[in-house]
Amino acid sequence: MRVKIAGTGSCLPRLRVTNDDLGTMMDTSDAWIRSRTGIGARHIAVEETTTSMSVAAARQALEEAGMQPEELELIIAATLSPDHVLPPLSCEVQRELGAVNAAAYDLCAACSGFVFALNTAQAYIQSGFYRKILIIGAETLSKLMDWTDRSTCVLFGDGAGAAVITAEETGIFAGVQGSDGAKGEALSCGGRPVEHPFHTKTPETGIQEGYPYVQMNGQEVYKFAVRTVPKCIGQVLEQAQWQPQEISLFLLHQANQRIIEAVAKRLKQPMEKFPVCLEECGNISAASVPVLLDQVNKEGRLQRGDRIVLAGFGAGLTWGAAALTW
Numbered sequence: 534m535r536v537k538i539a540g541t542g543s544c545l546p547r548l549r550v551t552n553d554d555l556g557t558m559m560d561t562s563d564a565w566i567r568s569r570t571g572i573g574a575r576h577i578a579v580e581e582t583t584t585s586m587s588v589a590a591a592r593q594a595l596e597e598a599g600m601q602p603e604e605l606e607l608i609i610a611a612t613l614s615p616d617h618v619l620p621p622l623s624c625e626v627q628r629e630l631g632a633v634n635a636a637a638y639d640l641c642a643a644c645s646g647f648v649f650a651l652n653t654a655q656a657y658i659q660s661g662f663y664r665k666i667l668i669i670g671a672e673t674l675s676k677l678m679d680w681t682d683r684s685t686c687v688l689f690g691d692g693a694g695a696a697v698i699t700a701e702e703t704g705i706f707a708g709v710q711g712s713d714g715a716k717g718e719a720l721s722c723g724g725r726p727v728e729h730p731f732h733t734k735t736p737e738t739g740i741q742e743g744y745p746y747v748q749m750n751g752q753e754v755y756k757f758a759v760r761t762v763p764k765c766i767g768q769v770l771e772q773a774q775w776q777p778q779e780i781s782l783f784l785l786h787q788a789n790q791r792i793i794e795a796v797a798k799r800l801k802q803p804m805e806k807f808p809v810c811l812e813e814c815g816n817i818s819a820a821s822v823p824v825l826l827d828q829v830n831k832e833g834r835l836q837r838g839d840r841i842v843l844a845g846f847g848a849g850l851t852w853g854a855a856a857l858t859w
Contacts, residue, residue, distance in 0.1 A: 536655045536857065537701035539600070542593025543694040543827035544586040545576040545814065552687070561683045571790025575690030575815030577675045582616050586693035587671040588629045590823070594667065595630075598697035602630040605697075606663040608637040609653060611646025611670045611819040613722075613848070614677060615639065626669065635667070643720075644786050644847025645710065646670055646819030647694070651843065651855050652708035654698045664700040669693060670819035677722055679746035688788075689747070690815035694823025705840070707772035709765050710853030719753040720848040722746065754847075758792045761852050763799040766844055769854040773840075777802050781839040781859075782829060786846055787811040787821040808834070818847065835859045 551574045552563035566572055578586070587610065595602060610623035617625075623637035642649040647670035657663045671693035678686040723745030762785065770777060777800045785793055787810055797807050810825045817824060822843055829835055837859055844854040 534658050534661070534700045534702065535704040535706045536651070536658050536698045537704065538696050538857075538859065539699045540594040540596065540598030540697040541695065541823065541827040541830045542590040542597070543692065543824045544589035545692045545824070546578040546581045546586070548577045548579050549574050550577050555687055559681065559683050561687060566687050570688060571809070571811050572688065572815045573812045576692055578673045578691040581691070583612060583614055583622055583671050583673045583693070584616050584625045584629065586691070587622060587626050587669050587695065590671070590693040590695035590827070591626060591630060591667055591669060593827070594695040594697045598699070600665065600697055602632040603634055604665055605632045605635040605667050607657065607666045608632060608635050609640055609650045609666065609668045610637070611640045611642065611650045611668070612672055613641050613643055613646070613818060614673045622671065623669070632667070642819070642851045642853070643849055644788065644816070644818045644821065645845035645849070645851040645853045647822045648843055648845035648853040648855055649710055649851070651696075651698070652710055652853060655706050655708060655855075658698070658700045666698040667695060668698055669695045670821070670823045672818045672820045674747070674818055677747050682746070684751065685747050685749055688816050690817050692814060692817045692820045692824050694820050694827050696823055696826065704858040705773050706855070706857045707769045708853070708855045709768045709772070711765065711851070713850045716753070716757065716850050717848065719750045719757065719850065721748050755789065755792060757850055758788065758846050759795040759799070762792070762796050762844055762846050765852050765854045766796070766800065766842055769842065769856045773856040775840060775856060779840055780806065780842055782834065782841050783807050784822055784825050784829070784841060784843045786844065787814065787825060788816050788847065
């Protein structure tokens with residue numbers, strides 16, 4: 534058995550923040566941000582939550598798939614920014630949808646999360662464990678940003694994307710994924726520290742003041758991405774026994790325009806095969822690939838039988854790719 538993407542959906546917050554808007558808050562400009570990243574705007578949650586955006590995207594995906602929530606057998610939510618530590622985002626989505634027959638859990642692989650969830654869905658379907666699965670990539674990254682640090686906050690946005698995955702008798706699916714925890718500090722965000730009556734505070738082990746924010750070594754992340762992403766795409770194409778020129782679209786994590794261009798150059802494929810939503814959405818971590826997938830689907834750029842590649846890469850460090858027939 535192979536996976537079929539039966540429906541897609543996405544949701545972005547109403548508030549659209551342009552580079553010029555950020556230029557009124559900090560020492561930056563549209564030219565500075567665009568020239569380094571390709572980003573022109575991002576959507577920032579105000580009234581929306583990770584859950585509400587996930588539910589909106591999921592409902593769209595279910596509608597396109599012609600499926601009722603009660604038919605779902607599993608919900609996998611990929612996120613690093615849920616609304617709560619407990620309950621998991623996936624269970625909150627289950628509640629709101631009324632997907633009473635579905636098991637639900639969260640998966641965290643940062644910007645690779647949706648691709649990891651897709652590979653996981655394929656494993657479940659291939660084993661016969663489940664046949665109808667909802668996968669979600671959703672983030673509210675704005676709450677993890679230091680809005681005085683122009684090197685990070687200008688890069689990220691909020692949003693959610695979803696896909697309904699069903700079993701298919703025919704078709705191709707290949708997947709690869711990997712991690713390098715030794716280099717994880719290149720992109721990090723601290724968690725809630727240990728603080729209780731049994732923990733002795735000293736200057737060396739003192740409690741971190743304030744909230745932890747995302748920190749990134751941009752050069753290291755760039756070098757990692759341009760080296761690793763073409764390699765993992767090559768591996769997944771080799772598994773599928775496809776050549777790059779046979780692929781209709783490469784849907785990459787939307788981190789940086791320069792990274793996408795470098796990957797296209799190394800694969801010797803035209804940029805027309807690498808659609809982007811980066812200019813409008815910024816980097817939405819686990820949500821970027823499913824938001825882009827829904828965008829090209831709604832634009833009618835995918836036809837049944839098309840060969841596509843999805844690839845994610847980011848904090849962890851993690852990376853993954855999937856090749857499948859649409």
